[in-house]
Amino acid sequence: MDMDPVFRALADPSRRALLDRLHTENGQTLGELCEGLTMSRQAVSKHLVLLEEANLVAVVWRGREKLHYLNPVPIAEIADRWIGKFERARVKALVDLKRELESDDEKA
Template sequence: MDSIFKALADPTRRALLDSLRAKPGQSLLDLQGQLDMSRFGVMKHLGVLEEAKLIVTHRKGRFKYHYLNALPLQDAIDRWIEPLLEQPAARAVINLKTQLEGTPKMSKPDFMMQTYIHCTQDALWHALTDPEANAAFNFVAGSCVREDNKLILKFEDGRKMLVLTETQLTPKTRIESTFEPHWAGPDVQLDQSRFVYLIEPQGDNCLLTLEHFDIPAGQEGVADGWHRTLAGLKTWLETGQTIKFAHAEMEA
């Protein structure tokens, strides 16, 4: 917690976070060009942000790309907003390609986030692959069913919302899936993308990394959906409670 407030205390670091919020996946060179500061100075600020888990990075070749990680901020807010959790309205306020033969080449993610969850590796793997668990922590799904390697999430009224097709699994460590949205209705076909869950055991906890690739134009809002969904996952695994971190208009 101290590292988060230390990181946010500096205006340069806040400017870096603002830049990464507006444009995820920037390199050191991209960020340095926005500041009147040496390469070494920018690296020091990024190091403080990374230590506080406010940014996560993805290395591709010689380049390292940086992404805003908002979940630690949510955790900090929840520490003092906890008494309001029983009030749904208050919580609402704060709150690709098709499957190919072989392994698709991974480009730089369009969106990344990380969170630590106090649970076992087995429990996290089960939560990410079990349909009932997905329905419990997804911020808007009313139900979820599995058909072979597909997780099909549905709205409360039974309409199909999202289809996640698992394309590659490394048991208890890595899940690669396509992301096929259906929330616009049966007559509107939206382009699909792909994402990866990475699970790293950390003593009594697990570090979960989410990488989302090839997000089509017009679907940038999936980043907000991931924040809400993974906040629900963390809450469900750590407390056993199902809390839907939905938009206010969804609960109205």
């Protein structure tokens, strides 16, 4: 699985807001997702396309309505496979930095 589209999709605040909206109420139509937003329907639609391509949103057509469903799996995979690696390094990094600063002090 390529995580790059996921990272890129998550980089935009508008798209994260859309995920938040779906998190609050799943299965909304494009029109519903546009309500209360300042940008045009087209802008929202484009954002949703990127979210779909990142597999963060799944769609189901019902007649002329397109229902959008949050798919948290890619987010979970990022947490598992990518963030976990750095989380494990957390304490180590702080220790490294502390040691480096101390060796600086010795030189001063």
